[in-house]
Amino acid sequence: DQQVKQNSPSLSVQEGRISILNCDYTNSMFDYFLWYKKYPAEGPTFLISISSIKDKNEDGRFTVFLNKSAKHLSLHIVPSQPGDSAVYFCAALGSSGTYKYIFGTGTRLKVLA
């Protein structure tokens, strides 16, 4: 049973426009969420995180929004750049004791020049 879902396997966006990547989760015990970017032949790179006590966190071009009632988070990239083309994973962490990341299935973002 996939507790963290990214329903869009791929997304194409024009350079300079906004990229919006979505992630849904089912477990209300998750209280910390992260986004990772992964290029081919490299490990995931941490981008941005958000705690469940917040609904927004911003770092440069990247903003993560959390809607706890909908169990939904999103990553906004503005403006999108060709170098942002990668696979993006969301991950959730619960405080139930296991401290185990649950990763989503990933969304492949392609930013077109």
Add this chain to the structure above:
Amino acid sequence: DTEVTQTPKHLVMGMTNKKSLKCEQHMGHRAMYWYKQKAKKPPELMFVYSYEKLSINESVPSRFSPECPNSSLLNLHLHALQPEDSALYLCASSQVQGLNQPQHFGDGTRLSIL
């Protein structure tokens, strides 16, 4: 540049071979992790070490044997693997286990079992 270094980058081995994957970090992190990632799938947690002690084993078959010789090193010993074990093996570290904080990943070892 990644701060978590994994060697080798690629490994091809037969089902009867014994090999080891190595992971090193010098960030002073006291939690280290092994993940397995199959193509087009998310990383799946295998093991967690906290302060050099095994903290979590996600019911991984015994043909995978982790070892944490010191706070900077994490090994994964492989023996009698199966073709379905072919995957990308990722190592990660974090300051400590259990706090809300990011894990830092290495670039992985791509393992192929013949």
